[in-house]
Amino acid sequence: MLRLESCEVANGTFTLRADLEINKGAKLAIIGPSGAGKSTLIEAIAGFLPLPQGRILWQGEDLTNLPPGQRPVAMLFQDGNLFPHLTVAQNAGLGLRANLRLSSSEHAQVQNALSRVGLADLAARKPAALSGGQQSRVALARVLLQRRDILLLDEPFAALGPALKDEMLDLVAEIADETGATVLMVSHDPKDARRIAEQVVLVAEGEAQPPQATAALLDNPPPALKTYLG
């Protein structure tokens, strides 16, 4: 379980409150008005923002004072964070070792991860020779190789067309089900939440609310969410 215990997260002069629990292996969407603090929540869990108050715990372990690299967390960004001078296999391999000195079994793991995301034949390409969807898949392969318990996604597929975005969301959900990863995904599109998330964390009015069932919340939104959804 991921527990945010009486947390206050500081993002410059903005403060977000959160007191909530997320079950291990759950897939959640984080939704709410623009500027409400969705990215702030994700960045606090990843360890990029200070917590003036409260604690973050994973399976009972206190993560609050751990630096980002030591947390059981992998993060998928919108631009994929790919290095243009590295091949697909090398970009994915960074998920295993930052210096890319991989053993033969680690090379095999990279190849497996690339197969898993449908890129087995493109391992030697550079990112510039890939489509947007293929670039997203490389970033996903890298996250897979990191083997972290918690996967944080901040609008990772917003730049893709709707069909490709759905395909990537389904792939994330499939992989999370296989690995048992807990997924938190910031999204502006309630359809994304309905597609892969059984629960939603609503971020509004300075607070990240405890998870609620997706369909129930979206079918009958509270005023703050109603205005935002239009």
Ligand SMILES: Nc1ncnc2c1ncn2[C@@H]1O[C@H](COP(=O)(O)OP(=O)(O)OP(=O)(O)O)[C@@H](O)[C@H]1O
């Ligand atoms: N360095 C900073 N100093 C002061 N306020 C900040 C700083 N960084 C972010 N904020 C404020 O924190 C609030 C939350 O920002 P955050 O990016 O978490 O919102 P969000 O819900 O992810 O927004 P969006 O949906 O527009 O991406 C915003 O109101 C923003 O203006």
